[in-house]
Amino acid sequence: MVNIPESDKKRIVIIGGGFAGLTLAQKCLKNDFQIVLIDKNNYHQFQPLFYQVAMCGLEPSSIAFPLRKMFQKKSNVFIRVTEVERIDVKAKQIHTTLGFVNYDFLVIATGADTNFYGNENIRKHAIPMKSVSEALSLRNSILEDYEKALTIPDFQARQEFLDIVIVGGGATGVEIAGALAEMKKYILPKDYPEMNVEEIDIYLIQSASRLLKTMSEKSSAKSEEFLQDFGVIIKKDVRVNDFDGSTVYMNNGETIPARKVIWAAGIKGNRIPGLPEEAKVKGGRIKVDNLNKVIGTNEVYAIGDVASMQTEALPYGHPQVAQVAIQQAKQLATNLKHLANNKPQKPFAYKDLGSMATIGRNRAVVDLPRFTFTGFFAWTVWLFVHLFQLIGVKNKIFVFINWIWNYFTYDQSLRLILTAEEKKNEPENPLSKED
Ligand SMILES: Cc1cc2nc3c(=O)[nH]c(=O)nc-3n(C[C@H](O)[C@H](O)[C@H](O)COP(=O)(O)OP(=O)(O)OC[C@H]3O[C@@H](n4cnc5c(N)ncnc54)[C@H](O)[C@@H]3O)c2cc1C
Structure with missing residues (x-):
């Protein structure tokens, strides 16, 4: 109880x-x-x-x-x-x-x-991003698919293991697209020298006419420019209708062959x-x-x-x-x-402190109530605001060290495929006891 x-x-x-x-x-x-x-x-x-x-x-x-x-x-x-x-x-x-x-x-x-908006196929196959375990599951599936892609000689068959589709052009979608594009540019060529990273396409699908639609027009335009510089393929005014685990279907009739769909659409x-x-x-x-x-x-x-x-x-x-x-x-x-204490209560009044999104190193957009700024300064502001909000001194220090390390080495050292293994109930193999 x-x-x-x-x-x-x-x-x-x-x-x-x-x-x-x-x-x-x-x-x-x-x-x-x-x-x-x-x-x-x-x-x-x-x-x-x-x-x-x-x-x-x-x-x-x-x-x-x-x-x-x-x-x-x-x-x-x-x-x-x-x-x-x-x-x-x-x-x-x-x-x-x-x-x-x-x-x-x-x-x-x-x-x-x-929110999968009632689409059972998308719920079953797409990867959401609302918990640490879902983030880990995405990390595993990206790394597992690259390992698999290396073993497939046929270009067409390889494609679905390489391409990634991000649905939703809000802050989460934009930040994931930027981070994936950076990984493709700086890390994958070192880890997978046999792989032609140009074969990897990163798609960002947005149902509205601009990215970051809750932010200023300037921030939307700048984030789009940053992502395009990185080679992200942005599709606006289009919705993903369905996803069967290997093909993404859109409401304009287009399809994309991909196994990894990151659902950041609501x-x-x-x-x-x-x-x-x-x-x-x-x-x-x-x-x-x-x-x-x-x-x-x-x-x-x-x-x-x-x-x-x-x-x-x-x-x-x-x-x-x-x-x-x-x-x-x-x-x-x-x-x-x-x-x-029988005192009068006060109604809630929201004080908007602004909003921000980062699109990789040195690139971010920040909207404050009175003005907007982008680029390196915005990126450092983004870093410090997030660092400050983290709970725990140890976490702050670890994250700060990780960011500094990644910044100077152009590397991230946590590329491990870690999955929980089910406990086996079969009896122990008697031969394994011999030594
Ligand atoms: C990927 C991502 C990026 C984001 N980036 C930003 C950002 O940059 N800036 C920003 O301001 N906001 C951001 N947000 C939004 C922000 O995280 C949320 O607005 C915020 O977490 C809301 O706080 P909350 O306490 O209402 O809910 P949460 O932080 O979601 O906490 C809800 C808690 O309730 C628990 N819970 C739920 N149901 C039950 C139940 N039935 N029984 C017991 N426990 C339950 C959950 O385990 C959880 O711990 C982001 C969100 C996501 C998913």
Whole structure:
């Protein structure tokens, strides 16, 4: 069972140890609450750097941080690693794979998952990028396919092992395309001297008329220019309709032979069953008021990617980015404290600090609220902002050393194919005991 001690403190149950849930738990530490933090993983994941794990640039452990380490010696925090399956708003309980937990306040911070828009073929065959393990799986499949390609003498048959299709021209798609193009240019010729790297085509498919459509026109144009310099084939105003594991089909009738399709074309909120109908909005998100309280409930809040706070200026809610998650968590921590002390709560107001994307070494685009800049300076800003946001001093140092090493050596040293092996249950071969 979940086994959390009862206390006379009010209990806040937080579902999700991502940017939102973790910030909230940290900000509530000093308040007189019992905090129960629940996540299906025992670690926090820094999603903006997943693609660097996939491209062999960083170790998974550099961008993941154990939740328990963050709350060592905090006697009012209880962590449980389990999946929340259902919320019972009337009974003020959540139901998990370990049992139920009662709450005084519930905060849903479950983030979002990949949206395949109901296409079962694409879900089955494409590679998403929403967890460290998915990033590792991409790393494995890239390296395995290059090993395989080397053994295929026929050009046509080899092609599907070499070409890579990235679907979605947002920040994730653009950053993956840039990193793959760099790998093709600087690393593969050294690792695979027998391979003609010019045979590798990297496609970036975007349904809109420009890349990075939530950023400025200047940043869109510059990112496109950077990627074209690298030889990335960009297709705009076109959608991927289907993918059977070896051919990508597009709505303009074109096809691409490829085994690796990276799906960065959309996300949907991780809504948990049990919430009132009026709280359910498009894209799996949860409708909240300006205090982040879930519509139609009392004492249930949602923050971060899963929450949709609709305003006149933002009819579909805030952008699903880390800054919104962090700022909503901070505001909710203050409001919960005020609520406990019978003080008035303050509505959430988002302060847009800007957005950025990197397209390989010395190349990035940064949009600040008042101006835009690109190139080397933007790239250094991108590096330091991401380094600063990482959790854990060790992670910061390791990532920094890795980046410096990669920058000067034009190399990434983590090109290992590591897959978990199933435990074998056959009896041991008696011959193997002989020595
Ligand atoms: C590849 C990629 C790159 C990105 N790059 C950027 C960037 O450069 N800048 C930026 O601002 N944003 C970026 N984002 C978006 C950013 O990561 C999200 O906006 C942010 O993580 C949202 O925080 P969150 O706390 O709402 O959710 P998350 O960080 O996703 O955390 C949700 C947590 O809930 C847990 N969980 C989910 N369901 C359950 C359940 N039923 N039971 C128990 N636990 C559950 C999950 O395990 C997870 O730990 C990127 C996202 C991706 C995927």
